[in-house]
Amino acid sequence: MKNQLLLKSAGTMLVRILFAVVAAFPIVFMLVSSLKPDQQIFGDMSSLAAFLPVGNISFDNYAAVFDRVPAARFLLNSVGVSAVTVILGIFVNSLCAFALSRMQVRGKKIVFTAILATLIVPFQTLALPLVWWVNQLPYFELNGFSLEFSKGWLDTYQVQIIPFIANAFSIYLFHQYFESIPKELDEAARIDGAGWFKIYRQVVMPLSGPATATVAILTFLPAWNSYLWPLMVVQSEELRPVMIGIQYFFQLNVSWGEVMAYASLITVRWWSSSSPSSVHSSTASPPAA
Known part of the structure; x- marks a missing residue:
């Protein structure tokens, strides 16, 4: 019986490894191709050499990426927009869920149902009306010591976040x-004199590390x-x-080595931002007060 369990476990492990x-083949192909010139990429497609760093290997494609597009700026923009969206998203959504879950508010079930109903509406149907709305919003900009007012959020950072x-x-x-x-x-906590916000901050949120980490990842990805x-x-x-930068490589002469190098940079940066160590602070819950 024990041997059968061991064989079954080994078989399951082999299937998972397989x-x-x-699943790793596309990623390996991308990373290896980013080190090869275009002629070699297409020449190796008919053999396992497509997945091996053999032949004319160099980092020329990565250097060409930074010459062709402002990749560092695109990466910095995406990191900043994603980080701010995650931080504000965790705060706003958790506050809303806390009110709907813990506070006795009349009509909260109707509000919660209306919120869930928005999940069936695809973003593509809202994109054009949303463009019109954000273009009507007021925009304040500090110019020296004066505050200037204009209308429209197009071509700003906040239109990508809020x-x-x-x-x-x-x-x-x-919830x-x-x-x-x-x-x-x-x-x-209320007997000890805590208000609702203190209960949210010192009781509920410290116990919600797994939910916070899940929301952080699901917010960061899109x-x-x-x-x-x-x-x-x-x-x-x-x-x-950073995702807009990919279209730069399909203008005029397409260099697939550079495309793979740019995609590799995006993937590595995404992995480093969404790795378990990056959300450790979210999952590590301090003791509740």
Whole structure:
């Protein structure tokens, strides 16, 4: 019986390793191709050499990426926009979920149902009306010692952040997790004189590390991969995120080695931003007060 369990476990592990290797093939191909010239990329396509760093290997494609596009600026923009969206998204969505879960407010079930109903509406149907709305919003800019007023958020950083802070699915995740936390803790905190915000900050959120980490990852992914919305509302090159930069490589002469190098930079930067160590602070819950 024990041998059968060991064989079954070994077989399951081998199947998992096989699927992992198959899933890694595109990433390996991308990383290896980023080190090769275009002629060698196409020449190696018919053999396993396509997945091996053999032949004329160099970092010329990476140097060409920074010569062709302001890749560092695009990466910095995406990191900044994604980080701010995640931080504000966690705060706003958790506050909304806390109010709907812990506070006795009349009509909160109707509000929660209306929030969930927005999940069935695809973003593509809202994109054009949203462009019109953000173009009507007031914009204040500090010019020296004077505050200047204008209308329209197009071609700004906030137009890439603010429309995506509130998220129905994030509210739902926080709400469901908050429901699993005993409400007796709230009553004990209120007896000690704590207000609702103190209960949220020192009781509920420190116990919600897994939900916070999940929301952080699910918010970061679409913010980092955003393409359609920045393409519609951002015209200045210095404000564009990293995904818009990919279209630069398909103008005039396409260099697939440079495309692979740029994609590798995006992937490595994304992995470093969304790795478990980057969300450690979110999952590490301090003791509740």
